[in-house]
Amino acid sequence: MIRLMGMRAFSSLPRWSGRVLAGLWLLAAPGSAVADGRPGAFPAWSFSGPLGHFDLASVQRGYGVYAAVCSACHGLEQVHYSDLAGMGLKAEDIQALSAARQTMDGLDAEGHVQRRPARPDDRILSPYVSPAAARAANRGVAPPDLSRVVMVRPGGASRIYGLLTGYAPDAHWQEGRGFRNPYGISGFTAMPPPLHEGGAQYADGTAATVAQQARDVTTFLAWVSAPHQDERRRLGVGAALYLCFLAGLFMILTRRIWSYVSK
Known part of the structure; x- marks a missing residue:
């Protein structure tokens, strides 16, 4: 019932609004x-x-x-190897990628830089x-x-x-x-x-x-x-759709309430 009422409400919008929404979609895509x-x-x-x-x-x-x-x-000093999981890599892939790289590990007794295979929790220095x-x-x-x-x-x-x-x-x-x-x-x-x-x-x-x-x-x-850009955008789209639903519901209820008021 709510679905049919929502469709009826949106059908009452001006025809040009559909063109505007379509244009905005093309610009955003x-x-x-x-x-x-x-x-x-x-x-x-x-x-x-x-x-x-x-x-x-x-x-x-x-x-x-x-x-x-x-x-x-x-x-990439603000990035850890473990952060690469966000691009779809598995834990064993990240372990292999980090182990293939050398990272600095302090100084030896003579003041020379020591290096060791990187670990997933190391930064990409x-x-x-x-x-x-x-x-x-x-x-x-x-x-x-x-x-x-x-x-x-x-x-x-x-x-x-x-x-x-x-x-x-x-x-x-x-x-x-x-x-x-x-x-x-x-x-x-x-x-x-x-x-x-x-x-x-x-x-x-x-x-x-x-x-x-x-x-x-x-x-x-x-x-x-x-x-985290994709997650933020998905959250934003979800929030926008929810607000649109609330706006449509509010418009429907407003029309229903004021329909009983005599002109």
Whole structure:
């Protein structure tokens, strides 16, 4: 009975309201197109928009790109290996991933840094023992931590994707400036081109093109920046639907009450 009454109530809304709701839905729905390699062409990120969600297969491939390429210079110091369970990995997978990596474990008697296989409760640290060591190994520029890079850098995911794919084919180091890249600060970046065709191996058979690697690792970094985003959005959608139900019920009751009032 309530269902029929609700349908009758919503049928009384103006006809144009359906078009408005449809338009809002199209604006909110995530796209599925991919970049075609042209400058300024970016993927339509599945996680963008109020109804977006992370493609966990892409997130997992992105971790593979990070581990194979980015981790040589960049850390994720606000992330523990155990946090990777959120991208769909099992406990034994996380144990194997962490054990394959080395982490710092204090100093020995002579003051040298000791290393050991990482454990799931360890953070994903920078490979350098100190900021000074990072600068010394990278022409005076310390590679930034990537834990929240998509969230804090202007341009977000598209800026990161553009930076990874925006190098000229013959990119070379220019003294005092870096590598030319339109998405770097002042059009330059100290990071050499990190991605190359076939630079990562995907277990699911996906072709490891530069564009695909950039898309996947950017998706991974976006997930790292906001790992609970999907849960918050699901909660928000549920709350919005509940409020819509209450609003419809209130409208029905109001019409029923005032129907007895003579005009």
